[in-house]
Amino acid sequence: MPTLTRPGRRRLALGLLLVLSLPLAAQQPAPAGPTPKPRSAVPAAAAVKSVKGPTVEGITEYRLPNGLRVLLFPDASKPTTTVNITYLVGSRHEGYGETGMAHLLEHMLFKGTPRHRNIPQELTEHGASPNGTTWLDRTNYFETFASTDTNLVWALDLEADRMVNSYVAKKDLETEFTVVRNEFELGENDPSGVLEERVLSTAFLWHNYGHSTIGARSDIEHVPIERLQAFYRKYYQPDNAMLVVAGKFDEKRALQLIEQKFGRIPRPKRDGVMLLYPTYTVEPTQDGERSVTLRRVGDVQVVMAAFHVPAGSHEDFPAVEVLTQVLGSAPSGRLYKALVETRKAASATAYDYRMREPYALIASAEVRKEDDLKAAELAMRQAIEEVVTRPATAEEVERAKTNLLKQIELTLNSSSRVGLQLTEWAAIGDWRMMFLHRDRIKAVTPADVQRVAAAYLKPSNMTLGEFIPTEKPDRAEIPPTPDVLALVKDYRGDTARVEGEAFDPSPDNIDNRTSRTTLANGLKVALLPKRTRGQTVNATLNLRLGSLQTAMNKAAIGDLTADLLMRGTRSKSRQEIKDAFDRLKAQVSIFGGPTSVRVGIETIRPNFPDVLRLVAEVLREPALDGKEFDELKQENLAGLEQQKSEPTSLASVAFGRYLNPWPKGDPRYTPTIEEQVADYTAATVEEVRKFYAELYGASTGELSIVGDFDPQETLTLAGSLLGTWNSPQQFERVPAEYKDVAATSITIETPDKANAFFLAGMNLPIRDDDDDYPALVLGNYMLGGGFLNSRLAVRIRQKEGISYGVGSGLGASSLDKSGRFTTYAIYAPENAQRLEAAFKEEIDRVLKDGFTAEEVEKARAGWLQSRQVGRAQDAQLAGALGNGLYLNRKLGWDAEFEHRVSALTPQAINDAMRKYIDPSKLTIVKAGDFAKKGVQPASP
Numbered sequence: 048m049p050t051l052t053r054p055g056r057r058r059l060a061l062g063l064l065l066v067l068s069l070p071l072a073a074q075q076p077a078p079a080g081p082t083p084k085p086r087s088a089v090p091a092a093a094a095v096k097s098v099k100g101p102t103v104e105g106i107t108e109y110r111l112p113n114g115l116r117v118l119l120f121p122d123a124s125k126p127t128t129t130v131n132i133t134y135l136v137g138s139r140h141e142g143y144g145e146t147g148m149a150h151l152l153e154h155m156l157f158k159g160t161p162r163h164r165n166i167p168q169e170l171t172e173h174g175a176s177p178n179g180t181t182w183l184d185r186t187n188y189f190e191t192f193a194s195t196d197t198n199l200v201w202a203l204d205l206e207a208d209r210m211v212n213s214y215v216a217k218k219d220l221e222t223e224f225t226v227v228r229n230e231f232e233l234g235e236n237d238p239s240g241v242l243e244e245r246v247l248s249t250a251f252l253w254h255n256y257g258h259s260t261i262g263a264r265s266d267i268e269h270v271p272i273e274r275l276q277a278f279y280r281k282y283y284q285p286d287n288a289m290l291v292v293a294g295k296f297d298e299k300r301a302l303q304l305i306e307q308k309f310g311r312i313p314r315p316k317r318d319g320v321m322l323l324y325p326t327y328t329v330e331p332t333q334d335g336e337r338s339v340t341l342r343r344v345g346d347v348q349v350v351m352a353a354f355h356v357p358a359g360s361h362e363d364f365p366a367v368e369v370l371t372q373v374l375g376s377a378p379s380g381r382l383y384k385a386l387v388e389t390r391k392a393a394s395a396t397a398y399d400y401r402m403r404e405p406y407a408l409i410a411s412a413e414v415r416k417e418d419d420l421k422a423a424e425l426a427m428r429q430a431i432e433e434v435v436t437r438p439a440t441a442e443e444v445e446r447a448k449t450n451l452l453k454q455i456e457l458t459l460n461s462s463s464r465v466g467l468q469l470t471e472w473a474a475i476g477d478w479r480m481m482f483l484h485r486d487r488i489k490a491v492t493p494a495d496v497q498r499v500a501a502a503y504l505k506p507s508n509m510t511l512g513e514f515i516p517t518e519k520p521d522r523a524e525i526p527p528t529p530d531v532l533a534l535v536k537d538y539r540g541d542t543a544r545v546e547g548e549a550f551d552p553s554p555d556n557i558d559n560r561t562s563r564t565t566l567a568n569g570l571k572v573a574l575l576p577k578r579t580r581g582q583t584v585n586a587t588l589n590l591r592l593g594s595l596q597t598a599m600n601k602a603a604i605g606d607l608t609a610d611l612l613m614r615g616t617r618s619k620s621r622q623e624i625k626d627a628f629d630r631l632k633a634q635v636s637i638f639g640g641p642t643s644v645r646v647g648i649e650t651i652r653p654n655f656p657d658v659l660r661l662v663a664e665v666l667r668e669p670a671l672d673g674k675e676f677d678e679l680k681q682e683n684l685a686g687l688e689q690q691k692s693e694p695t696s697l698a699s700v701a702f703g704r705y706l707n708p709w710p711k712g713d714p715r716y717t718p719t720i721e722e723q724v725a726d727y728t729a730a731t732v733e734e735v736r737k738f739y740a741e742l743y744g745a746s747t748g749e750l751s752i753v754g755d756f757d758p759q760e761t762l763t764l765a766g767s768l769l770g771t772w773n774s775p776q777q778f779e780r781v782p783a784e785y786k787d788v789a790a791t792s793i794t795i796e797t798p799d800k801a802n803a804f805f806l807a808g809m810n811l812p813i814r815d816d817d818d819d820y821p822a823l824v825l826g827n828y829m830l831g832g833g834f835l836n837s838r839l840a841v842r843i844r845q846k847e848g849i850s851y852g853v854g855s856g857l858g859a860s861s862l863d864k865s866g867r868f869t870t871y872a873i874y875a876p877e878n879a880q881r882l883e884a885a886f887k888e889e890i891d892r893v894l895k896d897g898f899t900a901e902e903v904e905k906a907r908a909g910w911l912q913s914r915q916v917g918r919a920q921d922a923q924l925a926g927a928l929g930n931g932l933y934l935n936r937k938l939g940w941d942a943e944f945e946h947r948v949s950a951l952t953p954q955a956i957n958d959a960m961r962k963y964i965d966p967s968k969l970t971i972v973k974a975g976d977f978a979k980k981g982v983q984p985a986s987p
Contacts, residue, residue, distance in 0.1 A: 068707050069910040095310025103482055103540035104459070104471075109302065113314040114286025114765040117305055118469060118478060120293040122462035124547020124580045126448060126919045128294035131189035132210070133473050137280035137287075138260040139183050139404070148270060148278050148361065150181040151220075151227050155275065157835065158219045160212045163205050164654015167835035172905045174912020177834055184403045185474035186286055191463055193915050194295035200304060203292075207308040210288065215279050215368055222848035224267055229851040230247035231261050232875055236693065238345040238575070239411070247407060249339045250353045250510040254330040256406055264929035279982055284315045289473045290753035293466030299680040326404060330355070332524055336942075337510040344799035347393070347689045348414040350424045352431065352511045356408045356503050358528040359401030359475045365487040366980030367503070371399045371408055372447030373439045373496065374431070378614075378678075379613040379622045385430035386412050387678055391423045401484075403475050405525045406501070412683055417841045437460075438497040438557035444508060448488055449629040456632055457484050457649065458579030460546060461530060476531025482540045510948070519888060529671045547755075548578040552918035553687065560936075561928060562758065566770030568744075571932040573751040574758045575924070584651035584754030585921040587929045588662070588769075590644040598641035600712040601738060603726035608671075608743075609639025610733045615670035623664065633658045637665070641714050642781055644743075649922060652755040656764055663768035671739060676732040683727050688709040690720055694804040695796045701793050702806045703973045706867070714781055744774025751929035753921045783865035790967060795974035803876045803975025807886065808869035815859045815866075821837045821947040822959035823868075824855055829898055829906045830889075830960075831855025831870055838889050839947065843872060849882050861934050868964060876975040883971070890966050897957035911945060 067120055099116060100108035109117040140146050156179065157166050170177045175190040175198075189207065192198045244259045251257030261267075292301050315321055333355060357363045371482075373759055375397025386392035395412040410431060414423045439447075458464045465481075472481040508523035550556075561575045576751045592598075598605070613635070614621040625982040633650035635658070646666070650658045690696035703717035710716065718726070750765060783807065788810065813820055831839045831854040843853045859866030874882045898906075918924050918938075931937055 049486060056969075063441035063927040072233075073371065074753075075090060077482065087644050089198070095306045097306055097310075101479065101539075101893055103479055103538065105476070105543055106297075106425060108478070109305075111285065111306065111310050113310065113312055114284075115309050115312075116289040116473075117309075118289065118291045118293075119298050119301060120291065120466060121296060121298050122293065122547065122551040122580055123295050125462055125577065126550060126552050127187060127191050127192050127463060127916055128199060128202075128292065128296050129191045130192045130199070130206060130322070130462045131187055131291040131293070131466050131470060132206045133185050133187040133289045133291070133470040134442060134472060135185055135287050137182050137186060137474070138262070139186045139255045140282065141255060141258070141262075144182045144266055144803050145270065145278070146258050146266045147164055147231075147260070148266070148275060149222065149226070150188055150260055150262065150265065151217070151270065152275055152279055152683055153179045153181045153188075154223050154227055155219060155279075156209050156213045156305055158214045158216070158223070160208045160214065162212070163209050163293070165836065166205065167840075168905065169201070169205065170199045171833035171836050174914075174916055175202075175834070176911045176913070176916060182471075182474070183260060185254055185470060187467075187470045189296075189467060191916065193912050193919075196300070199292075199296055202385070203304050203308050205302075206290070207312065210283055211312055213279065213283075215272070215276045220270075220272050220275065224270070225848035226844055226851050227261075228264065228267050229802070229849070229873060229875060229959075231264055233851060233873055234259075234261060235801040237798035238341065238343050239349050239351075239413075241343070242339075242341045243352055243409065243411075245339045246351050246353045246409070246510050247338050248356065250333070250407060251330055253556075254328050254404070255326075256330075256402065256404070256689070269879065281323075283405070285309060285312050286314055286317075289469070289478070289806040291466045293462040330405065330525070333508050333510075336506050344692055345689070346416065346691045347685055348416060348418070348420045348423075348513075349411065350392075350414065350420060350427060351409060351411045352427065352509050353407045353409045354411065354503050354505075354510075354588075355405055355523060355525050356499075356507050357526050358404050358406070360403070360480055360529050360531045360534065361526055361551075362487070362529070363495075363499050363502070365484060366407060366491050366499040367399060367448045368401075368451060368488065369444055369491050370439070370496050370504075371397045372450060374410060374434060376447065379443065379625070381430045381434055382410060382427065385426045386423055387681070389426065390681065391418065391426050393429070401471065401475060404528050406642050413689075415681075415685055415688065423975055428511075435497075435500045435504055435754055438500070439493055441493050444491065444493045444496055444969060446626055446629070448491060449626070451488050453629050453632045455481075455488075455632065456581070457583075460579070460583045460651070462580065469593055476528075477535050478964070479535040479538050479540070480531060483535055483538055486541075491861055493533060506684050519710065531676065544581050546578075547580040550577055550919075552915055552924070554918075554942035557918065557924070557928075557938045563932065564762065566745075566766050566984075568767075568773050569746045570769055571749045572762065573749070573928040573932055574756075574757055574761065575751075575753045575928065576758045577754065578920065579755045579921065582754065582755040583921065584650060584652055584655050584756045585646075585925045586646075586648040586659075586750065586752040586921075588646040588648075589749045589929055589933065590639075590646075590666075590743070590745055591778040591780075591933075592642050592774070593741045593776055593782045595714070595741060597776065598714040598781060601641040602638070602716075602718065603723065603730050604624050604734050604738050605639060605641030606732050607676070607679060607683070607727070608738050609637055609644050609675060611671055611735060612637050612665050612669045614675040614679065615672050616664050617668045617670055619664070620790070621675060624661070628658070631658050631661070634660060635665075644768070647922065648821045655756050656760065659761070659764055659768060666743070666745075666766075666771055669739065671732065671736050673732045676735065680727055680730065684724060687720055687727065692797055692800065694795070694800055694802065694839055696720065697795050697797060698804045698806050698972045698974035699949065701795060701974075702970070705791065705793065705970055705972070706786065706788060706810055707806065708786055715783070741775055745769045746771040746774035749932040751925045751932065753925040753928065780862070783860045783863040783864045785863075786810050786972070787812075791970050793970075793972045795972070796976065796978055797974050798976055798979065800976050801875070803874050803973060803977070805872040805874060805879075805880065805882060805886075806972045807871075807969045808867055809965065809970060811859065811866035811868055811963055812864050813859050813866040813963065814864045815861050817859075817979060818866075819959040819962065820859060821845060821944060821950050822951055822956045825906060825910060825948055825951060826893075826898070826956045826960040827855055827857035827868070828910050829889065829956075830893055831901060833906065833909065838893060839870065839872075839886065843882065843885050847881065847885060849878045849885065863934075874975075876979070879973060879975065879977060881972075887966060890969075894961050894964065895968070897960075898953055900953050903951070903953045904957060907948060907951070909946065914941070914945060
């Protein structure tokens, strides 16, 4: 289930940063017990022909006789293909006792079919970037892979087979429900997320939109397999699905394959229990303000308000989206100005959801513990009321529209993003709504925004933290969902987008196409021009600052300095900078610390020179304003304080502190959350200004650009903007050093947290060019990498159902003999001993028995393909080129590394794992509510 993320930033300023990619489904080699009978198919000889439908902006629809809608979106500029199938079933379709069933079924469809018995293994072997997601109106499954005919045949065969022949077996459910329950528990750790669930369940008394997609814990635990199988047979049918193929592929060949593989699936007989009824439950007009209060352990207060709004296809919804931006955007938004600038809240935002049927607009604010929640609530109410009485200005509306249209245009420049976004629009009613919605946003006026604000932001339509009786209620009538097919019947879309070239992402081709030079001040530059879809261009700029001496006790100051850059220059305010980047259709991010600053840029060719000029202004002429500094501090402090009781954060800090025994103040030191709070509290704007003046410059660093741009013009411009910016002090690299620390076990109690976090690892005396490193990389990939088919995932998630997210990681410096092996898992506290026992047994089994030749061959093939897919992403490639400039490496180094991996034998891998991975040296950290469960975690 996708996590509902809100604007605003929550930061972990940790020495160890663990990014957990938690996939949504699982794998099981073979079923046991009764399974649904395979559905019959028409004879192989029967010819199936599709009917061509509408074409909009390069996307063409076809319809198979069995009802399957097919969208083909060829884009030769990307050497990857995305296959995405969407089923029009989500939590909205669940009945009594079935909450969470759509999501649970999504997990089960990774358990295999008669022809694809081990789906995660196949996904890894094909180097795919896959997942499945469930939402209120739909479920989808997708794979992005290197564009080869073999991969396309496999992906289409996989999706066709699991549409009708998936194992939905009782044996699999007995373990998988605990994995889903663990995912449920993970969500229970987030008070803001739980508060949103409570607010929406109070706002929707009858409609299933009031139920969270994850479902009720009791339904997850007790759903009968027969109901799950019936749900599968009813909704997973060709006439209830849409298939998208996007990226680089032969359109004629793809259509033939689809007709062959999906066309043989018969259209179901829609009668009796197989009837697909439209949702006939309509949420009554809300007749008074409602309230809900949540009391749980936490460190930041939250106030939230929800308003019913029309369906995503309704003509009012584009104006609702603009209204949401007017309220929630930072720093110009009404809520930001009313709450954050007045110090009543640390952050404030507003967001909405485009759904098939009427849903909600939500306003939210985070308030520090010591501040007055009621004062923030009052300020929120007043800001919402004033957007009705003091309508949005033309400037506010234009700013909101520019931002929304920028996001749409950047999405349309990427065929893989569009291929996935079509899922959401199909769920609304038709994929063409994506383009119609864009056109409607362009037409929104301030009068439209005023009208929808007055229609829907009424007290009687609000669910908040308290109830206020109203003598004469003023009710908001929500219009019915429009007939989407009528809306899009004659729609043809906008002009065609500029196509990109067919680009080969091999290391040799990248090196041959890349020019490298050094500017007058020493800044290194790598340029890789190529034609891209929509003329997109990505750039990365790294600036290297100071030395170990200048970085001492400057972690907070370095972070605040980098974050403050985008908040104003000598001639432009924070809002003017944001507006300019929006007009230029640019995504720009700046992150930094005491020794470096990193800038990321995405825009389009016509605007790239102006974007580069504005980035240079932001870097070279920052205002470093005191008022903006104070607001930034509040945001950081709120984000830190929120982590004080979080298992993941506390375990990560403890793990980093033990394995990094550096003195306090050293940039390699891992501070506690309390120490970080103290550092940010004590920081002053004068320190930031001094830090900037003494260290910022571009004498040492790397600029790498990939995409559609003029290389000579860009090089000349970069020389004038950055090549004259000298660093006040010479850069001296802070080395990484291997620390041989003794193994230990650390247990942290986190009361009232349903989910626990496990970390285990050890430091390694190794560098990434050492002889043993390739073997360790592939060994770790088989132990805890891949897609759910690693040793740890198969044992801990698939077979025993203990953890929703489990895996391992391996990293090593390119310049120093300093590396680390890490494993992680999330789990219920009562499963602590089972988890640790399973983890140790799998490590011991790898070291004792090793990996098989077949296991190595399959893992190697998948790993190599995944490297190719990574280099096909322009932003990722720009980062790799910049890193190569710093290390004096070209992509030939990557090719040689991959050659070394290709030559590995099982014996070499097993020997390396036994040489470096020692269970007796593993440090284990676990954080959770063990006392409440009466659990004593195992010792190492």
